[in-house]
Amino acid sequence: MHPAYSVIFFTTATGAGYGLLAFLGVAGGFGLIEGGFWFRLVSLGLALALISAGLLSSTAHLGRPERAWRAFSQWRSSWLSREGVASVATFVPAGLFGIGWVLLGKQGGWVAATGLLSAIAAAVTVCTTAMIYASLKPIAQWSSKFTLPGYLIFAAMTGSVLFNALLALLDEPRTPAMLFAIVSGMVGWGWKSATWQHNDSLVATTTLNSATGLAGGTVRSIEWPHTEENYLLKEMGFAVARKHAMKLRVIAQALAFAAPLFMLATAFSFSDIGGLAVVLSVAAALSQLAGMLVERWLFFAEAKHTVTLYYGR
Amino acid sequence: MTCLPASTEKKLGLVIDLDTCVGCQACVTSCKEWNTGGHMAPLTDIDPYGGQVDGVWFNRVHAYEHTTEAGGRTVHFPRSCLHCETPACVTVCPTGASYKRTSDGIVLVDEDKCIGCKLCSWACPYGAREFDTDVGVMKKCTLCVDRIYNDNIAPEDRVPACVAACPTSARHFGDLGDPDSAISQLVAERGGVDLMPELGYRPTNKYLPPRARTERAATVPAPALEAVKVEGGFLGWVDRMLSA
Ligand code: SF4
Ligand code: SF4
Numbered sequence: 001m002h003p004a005y006s007v008i009f010f011t012t013a014t015g016a017g018y019g020l021l022a023f024l025g026v027a028g029g030f031g032l033i034e035g036g037f038w039f040r041l042v043s044l045g046l047a048l049a050l051i052s053a054g055l056l057s058s059t060a061h062l063g064r065p066e067r068a069w070r071a072f073s074q075w076r077s078s079w080l081s082r083e084g085v086a087s088v089a090t091f092v093p094a095g096l097f098g099i100g101w102v103l104l105g106k107q108g109g110w111v112a113a114t115g116l117l118s119a120i121a122a123a124v125t126v127c128t129t130a131m132i133y134a135s136l137k138p139i140a141q142w143s144s145k146f147t148l149p150g151y152l153i154f155a156a157m158t159g160s161v162l163f164n165a166l167l168a169l170l171d172e173p174r175t176p177a178m179l180f181a182i183v184s185g186m187v188g189w190g191w192k193s194a195t196w197q198h199n200d201s202l203v204a205t206t207t208l209n210s211a212t213g214l215a216g217g218t219v220r221s222i223e224w225p226h227t228e229e230n231y232l233l234k235e236m237g238f239a240v241a242r243k244h245a246m247k248l249r250v251i252a253q254a255l256a257f258a259a260p261l262f263m264l265a266t267a268f269s270f271s272d273i274g275g276l277a278v279v280l281s282v283a284a285a286l287s288q289l290a291g292m293l294v295e296r297w298l299f300f301a302e303a304k305h306t307v308t309l310y311y312g313r
Numbered sequence: 314m315t316c317l318p319a320s321t322e323k324k325l326g327l328v329i330d331l332d333t334c335v336g337c338q339a340c341v342t343s344c345k346e347w348n349t350g351g352h353m354a355p356l357t358d359i360d361p362y363g364g365q366v367d368g369v370w371f372n373r374v375h376a377y378e379h380t381t382e383a384g385g386r387t388v389h390f391p392r393s394c395l396h397c398e399t400p401a402c403v404t405v406c407p408t409g410a411s412y413k414r415t416s417d418g419i420v421l422v423d424e425d426k427c428i429g430c431k432l433c434s435w436a437c438p439y440g441a442r443e444f445d446t447d448v449g450v451m452k453k454c455t456l457c458v459d460r461i462y463n464d465n466i467a468p469e470d471r472v473p474a475c476v477a478a479c480p481t482s483a484r485h486f487g488d489l490g491d492p493d494s495a496i497s498q499l500v501a502e503r504g505g506v507d508l509m510p511e512l513g514y515r516p517t518n519k520y521l522p523p524r525a526r527t528e529r530a531a532t533v534p535a536p537a538l539e540a541v542k543v544e545g546g547f548l549g550w551v552d553r554m555l556s557a
Binding site for chain 2: 001061062063064065067068070071072073074076077078079080081084132135136137138139205206208210211212213214215216217218219220221222223224225226227228229230231232235236305306307310311
């Protein structure tokens with residue numbers, strides 16, 4: 001599948017934004033962390049900014065963005081429509097939570113309730129995004145049992161590493177947040193490795209035989225219907241060379257998992273390093289987000305659509 | 314509404330005979346000609362005379378080599394929308410632009426509602442939907458809704474343009490929901506098949522596999538042709554001497 005930059009940015013940014021929102025909603029709403037006004041303002045602002053920027057960028061790849069409002073109508077059947085509804089609905093509890101937690105400086109009571117609702121709405125929205133991909137049967141790498149948990153895990157992982165960085169930067173480094181970022185990073189790494197392993201050993205159930213109805217033997221494409229690349233090949237026929245894919249997997253793992261885990265573990269082990277813990281926490285978050293962009297690029301580039309069979313690819 | 318109808322009154326569709334298709338592309342050009350002025354018009358071409366030709370077509374004819382124990386053969390394979398019974402291309406559409414008609418089962422796109430998110434083209438396993446980058450909306454085969462019900466053209470022309478154009482009668486049109494229709498009989502007789510049945514889209518269109526090979530061509534060679542006109546000159550003399 002063609003890796004469109006707007007969609008790569010969208011899924012990475014909203015994943016991190018919703019993850020962060022969920023942590024702030026629960027930890028902030030229930031008073032598990034105090035945090036001053038600036039921490040509250042900047043962290044919730046960043047969560048909502050990531051979500052909004054992601055949603056806006058997702059409209060950038062539409063052919064007719066001015067009609068985007070129509071996408072809220074078919075939630076009965078369409079995961080994309082459900083995502084639209086859920087993402088907008090999330091702003092309601094998140095907005096109320098922002099008023100209570102940031103502007104009024106409260107926690108507990110109704111602020112806790114709206115915080116919890118924000119976290120639930122964020123999780124639901126991430127699920128709807130994942131289901132858009134998980135429900136596409138023509139793409140075996142996406143319609144697998146790894147997709148939905150993967151999106152949730154990565155949202156929690158990037159959200160928690162951001163949460164930890166913001167705490168370190170604007171409040172003070174906190175052990176539980178750091179621990180959570182480390183654990184979710186390890187889970188994420190394991191899940192991604194398992195996903196890649198699963199994809200690499202996929203046995204195609206759909207073949208050019210079943211695609212053409214020609215039973216038995218081998219079917220080989222000898223002539224395309226057209227000489228130049230058409231929409232199908234440009235959109236669905238994208239293929240990343242295997243050796244590049246392997247290199248990019250290494251880069252993605254280094255940036256998204258290995259480096260942040262190393263930095264966070266260092267900050268965690270040496271509690272008396274003061275300012276260095278802040279630097280490491282922030283660097284871990286930046287590295288992980290960059291790595292997730294590479295991971296998301298691969299998510300698209302390595303996905304093979306059944307239409308490519310017709311072209312012998 | 315992008316929810317699928319539980320059942321449709323008719324199941325209009327095509328049956329394509331892979332035994333007789335010669336890959337002449339007549340259906341392809343005929344489709345383009347009709348539809349660039351039809352329901353989904355225009356079928357935009359980008360850079361049509363340049364080096365990077367691109368454009369929207371509803372029907373594409375591939376060529377394959379099918380090799381089995383019986384030997385190899387070339388199979389021409391027209392590919393277009395199969396007007397599936399349970400097509401995800403419709404259910405994934407967020408706007409309601411894509412829909413399946415209850416009356417005849419035809420799958421259409423309402424171009425005035427489409428936002429061009431392209432998700433339906435991802436959801437179609439068969440590559441039947443093509444995006445019009447110029448207009449910004451998705452386009453696809455309409456089974457020539459503007460021909461098959463058209464009172465202004467002769468009754469014999471009320472078939473999809475591709476069916477009308479096919480010189481070898483490899484394309485058939487009719488109601489596949491009616492087991493007694495000529496087209497359903499043809500499918501039953503020739504063992505018509507679904508494409509990618511494992512994905513569960515339940516295509517309405519069926520493909521008739523090529524008939525079993527016969528060895529006739531190899532065992533009855535035509536006699537070598539004789540020269541019609543007697544040659545003159547030296548070669549003519551040699552010919553006459555040797556034929557005598
Ligand atoms: S062939 Fe593709 S576009 Fe046509 S109905 Fe089936 S899934 Fe939809
Ligand atoms: S491209 Fe148009 S028809 Fe296709 S899913 Fe999006 S809105 Fe629906």
